[in-house]
Ligand SMILES: Nc1ncnc2c1ncn2[C@@H]1O[C@H](COP(=O)(O)OP(=O)(O)O)[C@@H](O)[C@H]1O
């Protein structure tokens with residue numbers, strides 16, 4: 001198992017940019033020759049497949065089919081490399097969440113057993129020979145996310161410079177602190193251009209006791225993509241793309 005790493009990207013509130021950051025970080029890693037997969041565990045409001053340009057008809061089996069015991073986990077992983085980083089020497093897979101309204105309704109009504117995921121995740125890492133497995137999550141505290149977080153090597157908490165995010169992150173930090181995760185880092189997203197970044201970084205680090213490994217500006221160019229594409233593909237030399245590669249450089253290898 002040694003060098004393989006499970007990285008969970010989480011935030012207390014929605015809309016912080018988790019799915020966009022997760023998808024872009026995965027592509028950055030693949031462009032550096034790594035073998036990565038993104039697992040979309042946000043079964044109630046899935047999104048990474050959109051960023052990777054998948055349409056409903058292109059995806060047959062999803063994470064939900066696995067959780068309901070209808071498929072092997074490996075069968076739910078799609079090789080997205082040709083569409084998201086065709087020139088790279090790495091690989092980027094996607095394990096999509098439920099996509100149809102019917103499946104999402106069933107998730108809400110009947111739930112699922114996330115422990116099945118924890119029991120099979122090592123097999124996926126081995127079968128795909130992954131360097132990193134990135135888990136995108138549903139915001140907030142719930143049993144599913146806590147179980148996924150508990151098996152992570154890295155927890156990346158995303159927050160905005162916003163009092164509601166601060167209060168939520170404080171709760172998240174307290175709960176995550178009991179899980180014994182080897183590395184917990186903070187990423188502040190949607191930072192205003194006029195913000196004093198050094199002060200903001202110091203304030204956030206002091207408040208939460210974890211290192212801020214990236215501060216991503218609020219960017220109209222980012223929003224303009226409307227989750228139809230990957231920022232790092234559209235703007236590889238943009239400051240934000242450099243920041244994302246800087247975040248990646250801090251993960252244990
Ligand atoms: N740094 C940024 N600047 C501007 N818009 C951003 C930035 N990061 C994310 N967004 C936008 O915020 C919205 C929510 O992002 P998303 O990744 O879906 O968040 P989450 O998964 O946390 O709910 C998207 O419309 C996305 O384009």
Ligand SMILES: [Mg+2]
Nearest residue numbers: 018019042047
């Ligand atoms: Mg999301």
